[in-house]
Amino acid sequence: MDTDGLLDFLDPDQRAVAEHIYGPMAVLAGAGTGKTRAITHRIAYAVRTGAFDPRNILAVTFTAKAASEMRSRLRDLGVSPINARTFHSAALAQLRHFWPQAIGGHVPEIKESKIPLVSAAVAALGLDTSKPAIRDFAAEIEWSKVTLCPPEEYEERAREYKRDFIAGTTYRDIAHLISRYEEAKAERGVIDFEDVILLLIGMMREEPEIAEIIRHQYRHFVVDEFQDVSPMQYRLLQLWLGDRKDLCVVGDVAQTIYSFAGARATYLSEFSRHFPQAQIVRLHRDYRSTPQVVDLANTVIGQSQLDGAVHLSSMLPSGRPVSFSEYGDDAHEASEVAGKILTLVESGIQYSDIAILYRTNAQSAVLETTLAQAGIPVSIKDADRFFQRKDVKEAMVSIRSVARLPQHDGLEAAVTDALKQVGWRPEPPVGRGAIRERWDALNTLRELAADMEDKRDASVEEFLAEMAERSQMMNEPATNSVTLASLHASKGLEWKAVFLVGMSEGLMPISLAKGEAGIEEERRLLYVGITRAKEYLAISYARTNTGRADRQRSRFLAEIWPQLQSRATQARKKSAEQAQDFATYHAEDQELFDALSAWRAEVAREAQRKPYLIFHDSVLRDIAIAKPRNLAELGQIKGIGAMKLSYFGQGVLSVVEQFAAR
Numbered sequence: 001m002d003t004d005g006l007l008d009f010l011d012p013d014q015r016a017v018a019e020h021i022y023g024p025m026a027v028l029a030g031a032g033t034g035k036t037r038a039i040t041h042r043i044a045y046a047v048r049t050g051a052f053d054p055r056n057i058l059a060v061t062f063t064a065k066a067a068s069e070m071r072s073r074l075r076d077l078g079v080s081p082i083n084a085r086t087f088h089s090a091a092l093a094q095l096r097h098f099w100p101q102a103i104g105g106h107v108p109e110i111k112e113s114k115i116p117l118v119s120a121a122v123a124a125l126g127l128d129t130s131k132p133a134i135r136d137f138a139a140e141i142e143w144s145k146v147t148l149c150p151p152e153e154y155e156e157r158a159r160e161y162k163r164d165f166i167a168g169t170t171y172r173d174i175a176h177l178i179s180r181y182e183e184a185k186a187e188r189g190v191i192d193f194e195d196v197i198l199l200l201i202g203m204m205r206e207e208p209e210i211a212e213i214i215r216h217q218y219r220h221f222v223v224d225e226f227q228d229v230s231p232m233q234y235r236l237l238q239l240w241l242g243d244r245k246d247l248c249v250v251g252d253v254a255q256t257i258y259s260f261a262g263a264r265a266t267y268l269s270e271f272s273r274h275f276p277q278a279q280i281v282r283l284h285r286d287y288r289s290t291p292q293v294v295d296l297a298n299t300v301i302g303q304s305q306l307d308g309a310v311h312l313s314s315m316l317p318s319g320r321p322v323s324f325s326e327y328g329d330d331a332h333e334a335s336e337v338a339g340k341i342l343t344l345v346e347s348g349i350q351y352s353d354i355a356i357l358y359r360t361n362a363q364s365a366v367l368e369t370t371l372a373q374a375g376i377p378v379s380i381k382d383a384d385r386f387f388q389r390k391d392v393k394e395a396m397v398s399i400r401s402v403a404r405l406p407q408h409d410g411l412e413a414a415v416t417d418a419l420k421q422v423g424w425r426p427e428p429p430v431g432r433g434a435i436r437e438r439w440d441a442l443n444t445l446r447e448l449a450a451d452m453e454d455k456r457d458a459s460v461e462e463f464l465a466e467m468a469e470r471s472q473m474m475n476e477p478a479t480n481s482v483t484l485a486s487l488h489a490s491k492g493l494e495w496k497a498v499f500l501v502g503m504s505e506g507l508m509p510i511s512l513a514k515g516e517a518g519i520e521e522e523r524r525l526l527y528v529g530i531t532r533a534k535e536y537l538a539i540s541y542a543r544t545n546t547g548r549a550d551r552q553r554s555r556f557l558a559e560i561w562p563q564l565q566s567r568a569t570q571a572r573k574k575s576a577e578q579a580q581d582f583a584t585y586h587a588e589d590q591e592l593f594d595a596l597s598a599w600r601a602e603v604a605r606e607a608q609r610k611p612y613l614i615f616h617d618s619v620l621r622d623i624a625i626a627k628p629r630n631l632a633e634l635g636q637i638k639g640i641g642a643m644k645l646s647y648f649g650q651g652v653l654s655v656v657e658q659f660a661a662r
Contacts, residue, residue, distance in 0.1 A: 003048040006041055006077065014038040016281050017248075021046045024275035026226075026268060027250040030310035031297070031531035032288025032494070035250050039222055040070060042248065044077040046220070058218040058240070059084040062225045066492070070224075083218075087233045088193065091200045098210050102203050109190045114138040114181075117188070121180040128167035130423075132435040136166045137177060139261075144178055145194040146230040146262035151178040162514055167435065197236050204239045215242045226251035226271075230262040245275060253308040254301045257488060257525045259517070269308035286312040288494055290319030293537050297530045300556055304520055312531075324561055325540040326553065328613040330363075330502075331451060333542045334370035335641045337499050340538060341376055341482060342641075344497055349536075351377055353496035355483040357529045359507045362440030364484050365448070367501070371482060374642035381485035381493075387471035391422070391438045395445055396467065398422050403460040414460045415449035447545065454607055456647070487529045498533035500526075504541035504551040526556050575617065582621050592659045593624040599655045603648065614648065615639070627656055 007015050017027050017038040029035035043059065046052040059082060061067045067084040074082045085093070092107075099107045111117065118138045122129055127137070140163070143149075149157045154175040166174065185191060191199065204211040218240060223229070226249035229237070241247060249271060256265035272278045286294050294314040301309055327333040341354055356367055364380065368387075371378050387393075398418040416424075424442040429435045452458040452466070483495065502508065509522030530537065543551055553561050583590060597611075597620060604611040615623075619639040628634040631649050635642075640649075 003045065006045050006048065010038065010041055011285055013281055013283050013285065014041065017283075018042040018045045020248075020279050020281070021049075021051045022246060024245045024271070024278035025248045025281065026271040026275075026278055027248065027281050027283060028268070028308055028310050029250055029252055029283040030286060030312045031252060031255065031528075032286040033283035033310070033312070034285075034287055035224070035252075035283060036070065036073065038283060039224065039248065039250055040073045040077065043082065043222065044074060044079045047079045052220050054079060054082050056217065056219040057082055057222070058090060058220070059222040060087055060090060060224065060237075062086060062228055063492075064089065066224060087236065088196055091197045091236060094214060095196060095200045095203070098203060098207075098213075102207050102210060107191075110196065111185075111190050111192050114141065114192055117181060117184045117190075117192075118177075121177055121184050124180055124184075125173070125176055127169055127173060127177065130167070130435075132438050133167035136435060137174075140166055140174055141178055141181055142194060143260075143262050144174075145192075145198065146232045148231045148235065151175045151182070154178060194232065197232055201232075201236055201239060211239060211242070214240065215244070219244065220246045222248045222250070224250050226268045227253050227256045227265040228258050228263045229267050231264060232262075234264070234267055245277070247275070252310065253306055254310065254524055254527050255491065257491065257521060257528060259521050265308075282310050284310050284313050286314045287316070288534055289314060289531060290316050290535055292319050292322050293530065293533050293535075296322050296537070296560070297527055299560060300523065300530060301527045303556070303559075304523055306520070306524075319535050323538045324557070325538065327540060327542045328609060329451075329544050330366050330447075330542045331370070332613055333501060333540055334366045335644060337367070337501060337538070337540070338370050338374040338376060339639065339641045340499070341371070341497075342374065344536065349496055351482050354499075355485060355490065355493070355495040355497070355532065356499045356501055357485055357487050357490050357532065358500075358502050359487055359510055359525075360440055361486055362444050363502050363507070365441075365444045367484055370642070371484075373646065377481035379481040379483055381483055381489045387467070389441055392441055392445065395419055395422050395424075395442055396464070399445075399460065400464060403464060411453040411458055411460055411463055412446065412450040415446055415463065419443075419446055487525045490532050491528050494532050494534060496534045497536035498529070498538070500529050500537070500539045502541055503539050503554045503557060505554060506551065507541075508554040508556065523556050526554070578618060578621070586621070586625055589621075589624040592627070592656065593620055595655050595659055596620045596623060596652065599651060603651065615644070623652060623656065627660065628653065629656075 007018055010018060011034075014034055014037060017025070018041045021042070027035060027038060029038070039059075043052070043057060047054050047057075059067070059070055061070060061084060064086060067086060067089070070084040071080070071082055074080060074084075083090075096107050099105070115134055115138060118141065119129065119134050122134060122137060127133070143163070144151075144154055147157070152175070155171040158171045158174065163171070165171075169177075185195075204214065221237070221240065223237065228251070237247075249268060251268045253265045253269050256263060259265070267274075272280060289297070291314040294312045298311055302311070325336065327336060337356060341351075344354060345351060358364065358367070368378055368380075395418065398421045399415055402414050402418040419442050422442070424439065424446075428439050428443075448467075449463055452463055458466075483493075485493075503526075508526055509519050513519050513522050539557065541551060541553055545551065582593070597617075600611050600614050600620065604614050607614075616639060619637065622637050622639075623634070626633070626637060628637065630653070631645060634640060634649055634652060635645050
C-alpha cells in the first residue's frame, strides 16, 4: 500500500483525523465508529510521509491488550517499531531507566496488591479488619492517589466529592489510614502501582535534565480512551509534553463509567479550553450496530445534558427491532433468555457471539445455573464463578452445619439462620463496593432457597444437593461459550447478540448511585451496554424478586417501553387467533388441553404465581398436540427450557399419561 493509499480506506471524518499531523487534536469517537482505525492510520500516514520518526511517538492506551492490538495494526500498515504502552508501563520503563541516575540503586519492589499493607495499617488504627472492608479501604486509598489528594486534604476533598463512608469510618479515619499506609510502605521499602507514576512525576519535576531527555525522546503523543484519564495520569501527560502541543486524544464522553475511580471526562470535553488551537473531529458513523440498536443508544444518551457526546449514525442495513420483555421473576427471566439463546444458535449464531450483561456480579448466579442446565456453555468475564466465590463457599459450609441439626423451620428459615452465622443481615449495607457485593451474593443464596421452598417445598438436604449439582454443571470450557459480564467489564467488547438483563430501578440505575452525577454515570453505563450489540439486542427485567418485591422498569427506558404497548395488544390478538385455530383444527385435543390447563392452575396456586409464568397457553396447546411420552420428547417443544423441564416435566407427563390411559 502506498502512502496515499493509506487514506483510501477511511471515511471523510477518519481521513480528517489521519491528515491532521501537527498540533493538538481531540477525536470525539462514538461507539463503533472506527477510532482505532483512524488513529493507527494517522500514525502510519505521519511516519510514511516522513513527518514523524516512529521512535519519537508514544501511543498510550488503557490496557496492555489495546496496546498490543495497536502495535499489530501498525505492523499491518507497514509501520514499526511503535512504542504503544499503558500509562503505567511507559512510566515504569522510564522510572527504571533513570532511577540509578536520579536516586541510585534499583527501583523498589512494586507490591501488586495493597491488601497486606492496608491490613497492617487498618489493624494499627483499630478499624474494621474484615476482608470486604479491607478491599474497600484499599480502593479508597487508590482513589486518593490517582486524584492527587494527599492525606491532609482528604477530608475536604472526600466531602466535596461525596465519597462513601466505608465500614462505619469517618473521613478523618480514612485520612489517618492513608498516612499510616504510606508509612507502612516506607518501613518495608516497597511501592505500589500508583507510586510508579507518582514517583516519575516527582522525578521529572525535580530533575529538569531527565525531563528534557524524555521530551527529546517522545515528541508526538496519542492517548486513547481519554475520557478515562485521571488527574494523576493527566499530570504525567503534561510533564511529557512540556510546552509542546503535538497531542492527539481519542475518546467518548458518553462512555465515561469510571468517575468513581477518579476518571475525569472533562479533560476530553474541555480539551479546547486547555488547547485553544485544537482541531476537534467527531466520528459519528457507526460500523458496528444496526440502525435499531443505534437509535436506542442515541435516545438513551440524548436524554442527558452531556457535553461532547456524539450522535451516532448507523452505516449498516436495517436489522431486527430491539426487543423489550418483562418477566415474573429472575428465574423466569433467566429461563426465557436461555431459550432465546438456543433459538439464536439454531439459526447459526455461535455461542461466542452472544453475551448476557448485567449491573452487578451477584446477578450472574441464576443465569449461570439456568444456562448450565440448558447445556449452554458459559464463560464469566472478569469475575469469579458464583459458587467459587470464597464468601459463597463459607456460606455453604454454614448451611451444611445447619442441615445436621435435628429439625428446621423450613428451607428458607434454615438457610437464613446459616447466613446470619457468617455475617449476613436482612437489611443491605449502606454504601457500595465489596461489602455490598458480598451481601448480594449471600442474599442470592437465600433467594434461591426461598424459590425452591415456594415451588416444591424442598428440604435443606435437597437444596445442598442441587447447589452442588449446579456448581458442577458450571465447569464448561471457555471456548465457544456465552459470555456473562457486568456492564463495566463489557466496555471495549462487542457481540452479535446481547441480552441486557435486570434493567429495573435499583439495578439500572443502581440504588447506590448518589445525586445527579451518579445517576448520569449509570445512564452512560447503560449506553455502553446497548452499544455492545451488533445485530440483536434484547432488554428485560423481572417484576418480582421471588414474589416478594415489586420492581419497576429502569427510568432510562420508561419513555421507550410504552411504545411497545401496541405490540402487546397485537400479541393478545394473536393468542386469541391461535386459540380459535386450535379449537377448529385440533378439536380432538381440546380435552387434553383443558386437563393441562387445570393442572397448571393448581401448580400456579400452590406456587403463588400467575399461570402464564408456568406455561403459556401456546405451549400447552403444543403439548396437547404432540402428546410427549418422555422428558426428551417434552424438551423438544418450543418454550420448555431446562429449568421448566426440571421443575414441571414429570407433572406434565403424568397428565398426558393419564389422559392416554382413558
